[in-house]
Amino acid sequence: MKNKLHYLGYTFIIFIFGIINTNAQICDAGPDRTLECINNGVTVNLDDLLADAGKNDTNSNSSKVFSRRWVLKSAPLSPRGPRRIPPVENGDKVDFPNTGAGPEEYYVFEYTVSDDGCTDTSEITICVLGDEAASFNESSLYICEDETVTNKDELFNASPLNEIRDFFGYWEDADNNELTESSFPLGEGAYTYFDSSGNINDVLVYEIPCSNKDINLSFANAQNTNDGVNDYFEVDVMIQTINSTGSFKLRDGKLFFQYNVAAFGEYVNANDRIEVTQPDGYIAGQSSDSDPSKKNYYEFKTYDNTNNGSVNRVSWGFSGYFTLTSNNVNETPKKLCHLKIKYVDATKLPLFTYESNGIYDDQFREYSTIYPFNNGSISNDSFDSNGATLSDNDFEILTNISLFPNPTKNTLYTKGDISKIKTIHIYSITGKHVMTIKNSFEEINISRLETSIYFVKLNTENTSKTFKIIKK
Numbered sequence: 001m002k003n004k005l006h007y008l009g010y011t012f013i014i015f016i017f018g019i020i021n022t023n024a025q026i027c028d029a030g031p032d033r034t035l036e037c038i039n040n041g042v043t044v045n046l047d048d049l050l051a052d053a054g055k056n057d058t059n060s061n062s063s064k065v066f067s068r069r070w071v072l073k074s075a076p077l078s079p080r081g082p083r084r085i086p087p088v089e090n091g092d093k094v095d096f097p098n099t100g101a102g103p104e105e106y107y108v109f110e111y112t113v114s115d116d117g118c119t120d121t122s123e124i125t126i127c128v129l130g131d132e133a134a135s136f137n138e139s140s141l142y143i144c145e146d147e148t149v150t151n152k153d154e155l156f157n158a159s160p161l162n163e164i165r166d167f168f169g170y171w172e173d174a175d176n177n178e179l180t181e182s183s184f185p186l187g188e189g190a191y192t193y194f195d196s197s198g199n200i201n202d203v204l205v206y207e208i209p210c211s212n213k214d215i216n217l218s219f220a221n222a223q224n225t226n227d228g229v230n231d232y233f234e235v236d237v238m239i240q241t242i243n244s245t246g247s248f249k250l251r252d253g254k255l256f257f258q259y260n261v262a263a264f265g266e267y268v269n270a271n272d273r274i275e276v277t278q279p280d281g282y283i284a285g286q287s288s289d290s291d292p293s294k295k296n297y298y299e300f301k302t303y304d305n306t307n308n309g310s311v312n313r314v315s316w317g318f319s320g321y322f323t324l325t326s327n328n329v330n331e332t333p334k335k336l337c338h339l340k341i342k343y344v345d346a347t348k349l350p351l352f353t354y355e356s357n358g359i360y361d362d363q364f365r366e367y368s369t370i371y372p373f374n375n376g377s378i379s380n381d382s383f384d385s386n387g388a389t390l391s392d393n394d395f396e397i398l399t400n401i402s403l404f405p406n407p408t409k410n411t412l413y414t415k416g417d418i419s420k421i422k423t424i425h426i427y428s429i430t431g432k433h434v435m436t437i438k439n440s441f442e443e444i445n446i447s448r449l450e451t452s453i454y455f456v457k458l459n460t461e462n463t464s465k466t467f468k469i470i471k472k
Contacts, residue, residue, distance in 0.1 A: 027118035029111050037127035041098030046070050046109070049126065069112045070094075073123070076105040079161040081267040081304030081311070083107075096128055100135030100163035102197030104128060134198040135163035141203055142365055144210035144377045148185030153307045154359040155191055155203045157254075157315075160303055169195040211366050211376030214243040217255065217354060218333065219387030224346065224398060228455055228468020231346035233263070233339075235388050239283065240333040242382070247330035249367035250283060254317035256305060256355035256363075257339075263348035264341055266311040269304045273342040276302050276316050282335040288323035296323050313355055317363075324367065347399055349390065354383035390463055398465040403444075403456060407470035410447040412456070418442065420460040427455045446471055 035049055047068065075083045076099075083097050085107065099105060105128050112121045141149070141158035149155060152171060171179035174190045188207040194200055222235040237255065241247060259268065268274040278285035278297065288294045299319040307313070316337065328334070341350070364378045401416035414421075418441045426435040429452060437444055446454070449471050457466045 027113050027115065027120040029113045029120040029122040032123040032125075034106075034125040034127060037104055037129045038096070040100075040129055040131045041096060043093050043095045045093050046111075046124075046126075050111075050124070067114055069114075070124075071110045071112070072107065073110050074108045075270075076107070079156070079164050079167055079306060080269075081306055082270040084270050084272070086272075098131070098135070098163055099128075100131055100165060100195075100197065100199035101133060102130040102165045102195075102199065104130060130197065134200060136200045136202070137161075137163060138202040138204065141205045142208050142377050143188075143205060144362070144379045145207045146210065147207075147362070147377075147379065148187055149205060150185050150359065151181075152179070152184075155193070156307065157305070157359060158203045159193075159201050160301060161201060164193070164199050164201050165195045165197045167195075169193060208365075209376045211248070211378045212245060213241055213248050213329075213366060213376075213378055214245045214380040214382070215329070215364060215378055216240055216242045216382045216384060217336075218384040219352075220333070220335075222352075222388050222390055223463040224390065225340075225457075225464055226466040228466060231343040231465075233341045233343065233350045233352065233390075235339050235352065236282075237336045237339065238333040238387070239329055239336045241329060241331050243380075244331075247327035249324045249327050250320065250329050251365045251367045252317070252319040253364035254315060256313060256315045256360045258310075258313050258351075258353050258355050259341065260348055260351035261312045263343055263345055263350050264312075265344040267304045268341055269302050269314055273344075274302060274314060275340045276300065277338045277340070279338060282337055283328055284318055284337045286324075286328060288321065289325045290323055294321075294323070296321050307359075320367070322367065350388065352388040353385035356383035398458060398460065398463055401458060401465065403467045403469060406467075407472045408446070409472045410445065412444040412446060412469065414441055414444070414458075421458055422461060423459045425457045425459070427457065429453045429455075 030050075038044060038049070072085055075085065077083075078099070083099065083105075085094055085096060096107070107126045107128065109124045109126065110121055111124045112119060114120070137159065139159040141155070143149065155171065156167075170193070172192050172194070173179060173183070173186075177183075179186075179191065186205065188205050191203050191205065192200060193203070216239070218238045218240075220236045220238050222233070225232045225234055239250075264273055265271060278300065284297045284300070286296045288296050297318050297320045300316070301318070302314065302316050305313040305315045341352075361381060362377060362379050364381060366376055366378065398420075401414060401418065403412050403414060406412075421441050424437040424441060424444065425433060426437075426446070426449075428434050434449065434454070435446070444456075451471055454469050454471055455466050456469055457464055
């Protein structure tokens with residue numbers, strides 16, 4: 001199939017179970033097929049595409065409850081890894097990305113129809129046309145007055161590259177001179193990338209004063225968790241000033257992380273395995289000083305970063321409004337954001353670290369009241385990844401603990417080494433805390449709880465694991 005060699009396989013369910021009543025027990029997903037091309041960047045109902053193709057798979061003659069499921073199997077490779085297709089409108093529709101001009105692209109889905117008596121699966125390939133006109137995007141890169149741009153990857157890092165098709169194009173400066181390796185280092189100016197399909201990405205490089213602040217990025221509160229179905233690694237990103245350089249108002253920034261592919265798989269963003277949040281109490285979740293109902297930071301962006309062929313690097317960045325009246329970064333470590341990454345194999349260590357060499361440094365700036373609203377690029381940043389290390393002993397112990405029986409009426413029993421458990425907390429399905437156990441972890445009496453679903457969280461000193469249980 002055309003372009004098939006360019007696919008990278010990855011799987012996640014994008015919507016589940018449309019249910020209708022029917023008349024006979026027939027499960028027929030139809031043959032494998034490629035549907036006619038749809039326009040770039042549109043929102044569609046996948047079932048409607050099948051109906052438009054001439055086979056009304058959404059109206060079977062089954063007499064039992066009939067269900068349908070679409071699973072994305074592979075998508076075209078973009079400069080930021082496989083393209084993402086997030087579900088929208090409660091999963092009834094799918095939002096295809098806008099990928100600029102260029103050849104049509106192909107997305108492969110596994111389409112399954114089933115009831116409690118039969119199941120049938122087929123492979124549905126959806127063709128997406130490129131735009132007639134090339135796309136144009138513009139982004140900014142701020143460097144200190146005494147620094148330079150050292151290579152093309154540093155320019156690429158400044159842009160999300162959403163509508164760029166590939167890295168096979170070329171860069172030009174403002175005088176239309178093509179950039180080669182000998183063109184570097186670069187100073188302030190406008191630089192343009194043209195991909196092989198003519199899509200355009202401008203990077204405007206600004207030289208701004210260097211900040212006199214030194215900062216350190218670290219991790220804290222690393223733990224493994226479980227929501228009753230999936231295992232996760234969670235950790236807080238911390239920021240502080242060091243070397244007695246005072247405090248400042250944080251304007252914007254960007255971080256790059258590396259992780260263990262054996263634990264999390266490739267391309268954690270494309271595969272919807274990473275979630276970056278900014279809860280209340282975190283700097284990135286801070287509200288405006290003048291209007292507490294408005295958040296100060298915005299444009300939170302997470303991307304797989306594929307420089308040098310990497311499949312285990314992900315970035316997160318943010319920008320801020322100009323509404324702070326007091327400094328929010330000082331010598332006391334403060335939480336910046338919270339990371340939650342889903343395991344594909346929770347028996348493997350996360351090996352989660354900052355990417356902190358060369359072009360991944362110097363990505364933070366402080367506020368100014370003068371355009372471009374940066375008082376300085378912070379050129380002296382350091383990174384400490386030790387806080388993301390789980391206790392090997394605790395990690396192995398919780399991995400091997402289980403609760404039984406499930407469902408249960410009165411009592412839960414723990415199986416495994418419980419010597420490191422400090423507390424057990426039980427939460428209702430709505431998240432309300434309903435019980436704490438501080439000892440005698442071998443046997444948990446839940447007879448006083450009402451019949452329902454609960455989450456049981458086991459805590460050691462350094463990590464935790466959550467089980468979903470059913471109280472009969």
